[in-house]
Amino acid sequence: MATAAGTSLVFRQLFEKESSTYTYLLADKDTKEAVLIDPVVDTAERDAKLVSELGLKLIYVINTHCHADHITGTGKLKSLVPGCKSVISRASTAKADVLLEEGQVTFGKFSLEVRTTPGHTNGCVTYVLMDESIRMAFTGDTLLVRGCGRTDFQEGNPATLYDSVWGKIFTLPDDTLLFPAHDYKGQTMTTVGEEKRHNPRLTQSKDKFVEIMNTLGLAYPKQIDRAVPANLKCGLQD
Numbered sequence: 001m002a003t004a005a006g007t008s009l010v011f012r013q014l015f016e017k018e019s020s021t022y023t024y025l026l027a028d029k030d031t032k033e034a035v036l037i038d039p040v041v042d043t044a045e046r047d048a049k050l051v052s053e054l055g056l057k058l059i060y061v062i063n064t065h066c067h068a069d070h071i072t073g074t075g076k077l078k079s080l081v082p083g084c085k086s087v088i089s090r091a092s093t094a095k096a097d098v099l100l101e102e103g104q105v106t107f108g109k110f111s112l113e114v115r116t117t118p119g120h121t122n123g124c125v126t127y128v129l130m131d132e133s134i135r136m137a138f139t140g141d142t143l144l145v146r147g148c149g150r151t152d153f154q155e156g157n158p159a160t161l162y163d164s165v166w167g168k169i170f171t172l173p174d175d176t177l178l179f180p181a182h183d184y185k186g187q188t189m190t191t192v193g194e195e196k197r198h199n200p201r202l203t204q205s206k207d208k209f210v211e212i213m214n215t216l217g218l219a220y221p222k223q224i225d226r227a228v229p230a231n232l233k234c235g236l237q238d
């Protein structure tokens, strides 16, 4: 989907293959104002080039949370595209130009509603775009396609994550398109209705969900020791 039918929304889903991260470019075709969600340092130049080729004006570089598996492209994009501002939640404890609580991030005639969705980390948020012809949400690592973010490091808490998903994401209309920060199986997107029916973790009771999450036994992300400290300051390393 390059452009949402019936609106002036420009939309691109971009992929960084080492960390299997999705970066999203959204823009208003009329005003040219654009935002990037969850850019990766390794693909920041690609993203800046696309913004330029499309004739867009990047105003915000936004993170869904302080990532543990890759270094964010926020700092690099700020130097590649002077004037754009970094954005993250205040609860992430990361530095940025704009620190969000609840509220909105506006580009052109579009707004992303900020919904706090802690559980994978304390500072995780989901960005919801409610346009007249399309509903979409960017869930970061809170909700993945048929999965969810792990809860065994940073300030992870499975019961909190369960409440965030059921209270802040599954309360959106069933046809809301959901876009995660990662996928490890080649899946690109899902919907609220699909995940309410088929997510193997979130369709369980809260107690069962907590048990599943506490026994996942995943290996720690390879880059965690350098990624988290760097991402607390826009991905800039010492």
Ligand SMILES: N[C@@H](CCC(=O)N[C@@H](CSS)C(=O)NCC(=O)O)C(=O)O
Binding pocket: 019, 067, 068, 069, 141, 147, 148, 149, 150, 182, 218, 219, 220, 221, 222, 223
């Ligand atoms: N192997 C990767 C890390 C994979 C991983 O842990 N992914 C996270 C999201 S990035 S913090 C996750 O929450 N996964 C949930 C799951 O069920 O897989 C690496 O070494 O970087």
Ligand SMILES: [Fe+2]
Binding pocket: 065, 066, 067, 068, 069, 120, 141, 149
């Ligand atoms: Fe994460």
